[in-house]
Amino acid sequence: MAGRVPIRLGKLAEALGAVLEGDPERTVSGVAPLQTAGPDDVAFVGDVRHLEAARVSRAGAFLTPPDATGLPGAVLRCVAPRLTLIDLLGLFHPSDALVPGIDPSAVVSREALVDPTAAVGALAVVGAGAVIGPRVRLHPLVYVGPGAQIGEECVLYPHVTVRDGVRLGRRVIVHPGAVLGADGFGYQFDGAVHRKVPQVGGVIVEDDVEIGANTTIDRSTLGDTIVHRGTKIDNLVMIAHNVEIGEDAILAAQVGIAGSCHIGRGVVLTGQVGVADHVVIGDGAIALAQTGIAFDVPAGEKVMGYPARPTNLGWRIVVAEKQLPDLVRRVRQLERRIEELESRLGDTGTAPRG
Numbered sequence: 001m002a003g004r005v006p007i008r009l010g011k012l013a014e015a016l017g018a019v020l021e022g023d024p025e026r027t028v029s030g031v032a033p034l035q036t037a038g039p040d041d042v043a044f045v046g047d048v049r050h051l052e053a054a055r056v057s058r059a060g061a062f063l064t065p066p067d068a069t070g071l072p073g074a075v076l077r078c079v080a081p082r083l084t085l086i087d088l089l090g091l092f093h094p095s096d097a098l099v100p101g102i103d104p105s106a107v108v109s110r111e112a113l114v115d116p117t118a119a120v121g122a123l124a125v126v127g128a129g130a131v132i133g134p135r136v137r138l139h140p141l142v143y144v145g146p147g148a149q150i151g152e153e154c155v156l157y158p159h160v161t162v163r164d165g166v167r168l169g170r171r172v173i174v175h176p177g178a179v180l181g182a183d184g185f186g187y188q189f190d191g192a193v194h195r196k197v198p199q200v201g202g203v204i205v206e207d208d209v210e211i212g213a214n215t216t217i218d219r220s221t222l223g224d225t226i227v228h229r230g231t232k233i234d235n236l237v238m239i240a241h242n243v244e245i246g247e248d249a250i251l252a253a254q255v256g257i258a259g260s261c262h263i264g265r266g267v268v269l270t271g272q273v274g275v276a277d278h279v280v281i282g283d284g285a286i287a288l289a290q291t292g293i294a295f296d297v298p299a300g301e302k303v304m305g306y307p308a309r310p311t312n313l314g315w316r317i318v319v320a321e322k323q324l325p326d327l328v329r330r331v332r333q334l335e336r337r338i339e340e341l342e343s344r345l346g347d348t349g350t351a352p353r354g
Contacts, residue, residue, distance in 0.1 A: 004029035004040075007091065009061055009074055012042075015091060016084050018063070022074025028060050031092055042076070044085050063088060095155075098137045109146075127164065145181070151207070163219065169207035175235070177214040180205065184218040184225075184241025184259060197221060199241060206230075212237060212253070228265075246283065264299060288314075 010024025032041040034050065037059035045054045045064040054062055054071055061074040065081050078084040098119030102108055106120045111128040114120060118136040126132060127146035134152040138144065142156045145164035154172045156162065162174075163181030174180070186197035201220030205227045211217070212235035217225060220242040227233070230248040238256040239245070245257075246265035254272045257263065261275050264283035271289045275281070282299030292306030304314040 004092075006040075009076070012061075012088075012091070013076055016063075016076060016078060016087055018076040018078040018084065019066075020074065020076055022061065026060065026074060029092075031089055032059070034059065042088065044081065044088075045071070046081055096137070098139070100135075103140075115152075121158075133170075148181075163203075166203045166205075166219070168205045169209070169229070171208050172205055173210040175211060175213040175215075178211050179216045180211070181219045182216060184221055186221055186241065186259075201225070201241070203227075206247075209233070215239075240277070252289075 006027035006029045008024060009020055009022060009026050009028060012028065013020035028042050029040045032038070032043060034043045034053045034057040037043040037057055039058060039060040041059050042061045042063055043054065043057055043059035045051065045062050045068055047065060048067070051068060051070070057072070059073055061076060062068070062071050063076045063078065063081055063084060064071065066077050066079065068075065098121055100117050100119050102114065102120040103122045103124070105122045106124045108114060108120060108126040109128040109130070112126045112130045112132065114126065114132040115134045115136065117134045118132045120126065120132070120138045121140040121142065123140050124138045124142045126144045127148065129147040130144045131149045132138065132144070133150055133154070136150050136152065137155045139156060139158045141158045143161045144150060145162060145166070147165045148162045149167045150156070150162070151168050151170040151172065153170055154168050156174045157176045159177050160174045161179045162168070166181040181203045183199040186199060187194040188197055199219050199221050201222050202224045203217055203219050204224045206229040208230045209227050211233045214235055215233055215237040217227065217239045218241045219225060223242065225239065225241055226244045228245060228247040231245055233251045234253040236254050237251050240257055240259040242260040243257050243263070245263040246267065248266050249263055250268045252269060252271045255269045257275045258277035260278045262280045264281055264285065266284045267281050268286045270287060273287045273289070273291045273293065276294040279293055279296055281293065281297045282301065284300045285297045286302045287293060287308065288304040288311065291304050291308050293303065293308045297303055297308065302311045303309060304311045305317070309317070
């Protein structure tokens, strides 16, 4: 991590659009949690739930909402502290900067087009016909295949693989180990063996998408697998061939989406959600963790469980499950009682009285 550079609180407040209560000449040099912050740190107070911890913190300054009171240091008040935190962290931790140019150990085809402002790190490989746009950062050991296109200001971290013909828009971030454009999982059994269906389509990732570590997005059989603008994808996510994901979707860790699904705009799939093939999930739908989605989900629906059910029904089922042991016991008691009554009826030939 780069050395800590002090910033005056007055300058910090101006940069953040915050209201400062404290000495504008005092300097801070970093951001730290409330519990570990020292006099040279700014600590974040997201809402009133954190005030108790903040009042015993050693932080030199606090980024807070407008109504925070009783803090032991300088205060930077702002209307949206969680959004302001993004800018605060960016001031103290600017994006890593590779020097523009091609490292001597990189292997770049003579037929590739690399913008002079792009940076190609050590041992990276860029194939024939690939296009590397302005201010792109290819970290060491990145592979960009023939004919791939990397749009301006994209960042590809070490060991990212972008296979042939894959197209990335602008400002796409791809974390280590992700693979974009591997073959889709397509086979046809001919009675003797599973024959591979050639996967001759592509992958399109639009602007401002972020793709987590070790995530895979497969190329389509025909056409393109598409991730639309602004979608954020966590680590260890699997997106199969011919899937289309709408704008501003959120896919958390270990989500798996089978082939030819359509995921709508603003959909949220939380951890370990699984989606069967050819399913349509409508705009704004939300799936809770470990939901198994085998059928279409309407727009705006919130689902849980396996098979996926609306959450209001799902939670009723969860509550009912807790009652099952007692219900089983009661059913067995009733069965024994019925057996006793039937036995008595059989012995007497008449129904028991009373």
